[in-house]
Amino acid sequence: MQFSFARFSYLFKLQLAANRKLYLLSMAAMAGVMLCFMFLSVFTSKNGFQFENQIDFVTVALILSGAFFASLIFTQYGDKDKRIQSILLPVSNAERLAVAVLFVFFLFPIVFLLLYFICIAIVNTVDVQVLGNRNDIYMLGGIEGQYLLMTFGLVQSVALLGAIWFRRFTFVKTIVLVCLTAIFIAGANDVINKVVVKDASAKVAGYHAKVNKLPFPVRYEIVGSSPYRSMRFSGKSEYGYYIDGSSYWLSLPDHQMLFFLIFLGLIPLFFFYVTLAKLREQQL
Amino acid sequence: MIISLQHLHFHYRKAQPVLENVNLSLAPGRIYGLLGRNGAGKSSLLYQLCGLLFPTSGECKVMGYEPAKRLPAFLQQVYLLPESFHLPDMNITQYLRLFAPFYPSFDHDAFKRHLVAFEIPREQSLQALSHGEQKKVLISFALATRAKVLLMDEPTNGLDIPSKRQFRKVIAGCLEPDQCMIISTHQVKDLDSLIDEVLILEGHGILLQESVSRITEKLSFRQVMSLEESEAPIYSEGALKGYVVVAVNRQAEHSRLDMEMFFNAVMVEKEKILSLFQQ
Numbered sequence: 047m048q049f050s051f052a053r054f055s056y057l058f059k060l061q062l063a064a065n066r067k068l069y070l071l072s073m074a075a076m077a078g079v080m081l082c083f084m085f086l087s088v089f090t091s092k093n094g095f096q097f098e099n100q101i102d103f104v105t106v107a108l109i110l111s112g113a114f115f116a117s118l119i120f121t122q123y124g125d126k127d128k129r130i131q132s133i134l135l136p137v138s139n140a141e142r143l144a145v146a147v148l149f150v151f152f153l154f155p156i157v158f159l160l161l162y163f164i165c166i167a168i169v170n171t172v173d174v175q176v177l178g179n180r181n182d183i184y185m186l187g188g189i190e191g192q193y194l195l196m197t198f199g200l201v202q203s204v205a206l207l208g209a210i211w212f213r214r215f216t217f218v219k220t221i222v223l224v225c226l227t228a229i230f231i232a233g234a235n236d237v238i239n240k241v242v243v244k245d246a247s248a249k250v251a252g253y254h255a256k257v258n259k260l261p262f263p264v265r266y267e268i269v270g271s272s273p274y275r276s277m278r279f280s281g282k283s284e285y286g287y288y289i290d291g292s293s294y295w296l297s298l299p300d301h302q303m304l305f306f307l308i309f310l311g312l313i314p315l316f317f318f319y320v321t322l323a324k325l326r327e328q329q330l
Numbered sequence: 331m332i333i334s335l336q337h338l339h340f341h342y343r344k345a346q347p348v349l350e351n352v353n354l355s356l357a358p359g360r361i362y363g364l365l366g367r368n369g370a371g372k373s374s375l376l377y378q379l380c381g382l383l384f385p386t387s388g389e390c391k392v393m394g395y396e397p398a399k400r401l402p403a404f405l406q407q408v409y410l411l412p413e414s415f416h417l418p419d420m421n422i423t424q425y426l427r428l429f430a431p432f433y434p435s436f437d438h439d440a441f442k443r444h445l446v447a448f449e450i451p452r453e454q455s456l457q458a459l460s461h462g463e464q465k466k467v468l469i470s471f472a473l474a475t476r477a478k479v480l481l482m483d484e485p486t487n488g489l490d491i492p493s494k495r496q497f498r499k500v501i502a503g504c505l506e507p508d509q510c511m512i513i514s515t516h517q518v519k520d521l522d523s524l525i526d527e528v529l530i531l532e533g534h535g536i537l538l539q540e541s542v543s544r545i546t547e548k549l550s551f552r553q554v555m556s557l558e559e560s561e562a563p564i565y566s567e568g569a570l571k572g573y574v575v576v577a578v579n580r581q582a583e584h585s586r587l588d589m590e591m592f593f594n595a596v597m598v599e600k601e602k603i604l605s606l607f608q609q
Contacts, residue, residue: 130415136432
């Protein structure tokens with residue numbers, strides 16, 4: 047793999063200069079859309095633009111707009127004339143990928159969050175000072191912030207691959223690909239859960255009955271056990287209702303969970319590798 | 331040899347072969363004219379040489395590199411001027427500032443000289459230029475890269491008559507002994523005086539590769555009032571004043587190569603012409 051920082055910087059400058067108008071217009075459009083949505087929430091919601099709504103907004107907006115931006119990072123490969131120029135530019139594929147990663151994973155979120163904080167500061171001032179609502183500003187902290195950055199990284203790496211895998215309608219096709227993958231993972235996860243726990247539901251039911259000295263066994267089901275989360279068992283009554291206080295969580299010890307987190311961190315690297323391979327095999 | 335193709339095969343997916351068993355050796359310091367009918371595979375051959383397309387089988391070596399690997403060191407030494415192209419929305423100075431650093435041997439003075447020869451103002455926005463003017467900027471850039479292999483696909487398409495003269499003048503004065511230029515064109519009359527060697531692509535392969543001097547040694551190109559005036563004519567076309575004739579050059583007379591006539595003669599009288607050159 048060949049890599050030169052000089053060529054990387056030339057390519058970075060070229061990418062910036064060739065798209066500067068598009069980027070500036072997009073930033074203005076993004077700020078406009080953010081302000082519209084935030085002010086709409088401030089004036090139409092009873093308690094203004096609440097903290098929880100800010101979390102939802104920044105999560106959806108960052109991930110969707112980020113995926114859209116990433117899916118267009120190799121847009122020049124979709125047009126024959128531009129493709130010739132791009133492929134024949136004397137840079138290695140590693141340098142191409144590095145510039146794309148810099149734009150998609152670092153510059154875009156920095157610019158997005160900068161715009162977000164400017165907009166939310168303006169909106170929150172109106173919300174608090176003018177309308178008298180008591181809303182704090184969400185600063186990307188807490189577990190939500192960690193999940194946001196993790197999901198952003200994963201979605202961006204898939205979108206980056208989609209940008210080079212598909213030549214036309216890259217965003218739409220990438221979104222379809224992400225949805226199909228998510229559906230597959232959800233389906234496979236459900237099956238894997240059932241295979242792994244086997245008759246654990248019955249054991250949990252027995253345990254619950256013993257600990258609580260209940261005279262009747264409660265039927266247990268796995269509920270909301272998404273990948274990388276603890277498995278949750280909830281007890282059901284004979285009439286099919288979930289019973290309060292009957293939930294149990296099954297979690298891996300921290301040192302075992304670490305392996306899964308490392309695996310999760312490697313997924314974007316896998317997508318980078320496939321992106322690199324696709325860049326290498328680009329032809330006219 | 332700067333370019334060497336051995337048993338090269340190429341076809342697009344689910345399609346007829348475009349290139350079959352192509353063997354070709356090209357030397358530096360020469361300008362090659364690549365001729366062929368529409369769809370003969372001229373552009374595909376150029377794309378093979380710069381790594382835009384990969385061979386289905388066979389070997390392709392350019393300056394010792396395998397073009398399909400597209401190593402930066404290789405791409406710095408190969409420049410393709412495509413038939414149609416897209417230039418970014420910026421002026422010529424910005425274009426130069428952004429693209430020239432990718433080519434270590436880029437000659438800024440030569441670029442300025444070529445722009446002056448083509449009468450292109452330097453501060454002009456690329457988008458404000460006509461297609462022909464944009465092409466002249468790209469030709470200037472291509473020559474200034476000092477790439478060892480220059481590939482030009484229909485370079486005179488879109489150029490007006492004075493620009494074609496400028497093009498010939500610029501090209502004639504800038505080829506270095508270590509450079510090789512391949513010009514694929516249908517407008518052969520524009521380039522008659524430039525070409526050192528003719529390559530004719532036909533039937534998915536190289537039908538003929540001959541130097542201009544050898545062609546004019548074997549054949550004479552003349553205009554006559556009647557066909558009886560010409561000895562051993564191989565091919566003729568009616569002209570305003572009589573005929574233009576391609577004949578066997580038995581008298582060792584000197585004539586100027588008419589590339590269009592030669593190409594038509596090869597297409598129509600393939601066997602006769604090829605047998606002449608095989609002698």
